[in-house]
Amino acid sequence: MRFQAPESLSEQIAQHLGQRIMTGELRPGERIQELKVAGELNVSRGSVREALLILQRRHLIEIFPRRGAVVSRLTPELVNSLYDIYIDLLCMLGRKVMERWSGPELSGVISQARELQAVTEALNSGGKDAAERVIEAGFGVMRYAYTLVDNPFLEETLENFRPAISRTYYVALENFRGEMSETGRFFSDVADAAVSGDASRVETAIRRFGEHQRNQVLIILREEVTA
Template sequence: MQEVETQSLSEQIAKHIGEQIIRGELVEGERIQELRIASELDVSRGSVREALLLLERTQLIEIFPRRGAIVSEMSALQVRALFDMSCLLLGQIVFRMSETWRPHEAERVQLLLEQLATETRQGNTEKFYDLIFQGLAEQHEMVANPYLMRYYNEILPSLRRSYFLTLNISKRELQESFELFKAVTDAVLARKSHQATLFMEDFCRHLRNLVLESLTRMKQIELAWARRSRR
């Protein structure tokens, strides 16, 4: 990785580390090794430190004096808090979209729904949710609220980390997610802003519950392995 403009490089490093956390390659409680990252990416340690400060805003890591950067815990309490905030932000995003969309933007929403239907049939859970949440993050023009979009983009990596746990859900559960989000888009295109917000809340609650179920299973497996290793 070449040193280009400092801020751009820091964002690239932050994204690299963030993806490792999202995919479970770096686990909760693990310390981020600055020297290893700098050597791996062929960048300066100062650039890595700047990247970690950017990454801290996403709640994927915590930075402690003398201890450095630690991968944030993912507990049921934190998942609930994350979805409480996500629900508020996403509700406002679809509310604004309902009131401001233009014909060419409505076509993009319809295209998104077609893509989601394809991913649902194929059982591509990660791609399905990425299309939704990263797609909504790109609607700056329709939403026309830079503060709202900035806060949403800051929690998006943590949101991705949470739904990455749901990759093994059944096609039936994925189909239910599709139907719930279709209700959101139908309300948006009908300019029923309050309905769109309520349907988005339903969608978020459904996903939150899937994440919590997956998290519980993961913790149970970790506990079982810990007990076995002590025998």
């Protein structure tokens, strides 16, 4: 595998490794060896080292003295901390969109949400490819919302949550067959609320789905502990 654009090489490596962590190809507790990754990707160890620091900031790995980089473990404490903040930030994004725009501007968000609902229904059989497409489409809706709100701080903060949130979504999809349908329902609820111009309904839909996702992941983690 070869990467282009040297100025963003470390970020590309981080995205490559991050995707393997999010989909479970690299399991919690597994070591990531700089030399091995550098050889596999035909890049320098320095670039890999920088990529690992990026992944550490995104809470996908931990770096220990003399042990090196290890894929981080999802814990109930980490999941609760993540969703406490993420749900509130998503609600803020939804409120700002509804406060600033209506009509034609909102039609873009609504049409994307409807399209994503259709995608989830078509991919309801599940699988990692289906999960990846749904996650990417969901963040596509968010990226469109960013352009309406035009708040670079909110956008940057939410984007920084993307790897950790995506990881939990893969976990939920792997263990609960109904999660794809639940995602479709969420985007249908958001679209209906936006059509009605009801900001409180948008926030309610976001909180309901966010809490649902949190609880699904927590159930899985608790079952792993007792297994």
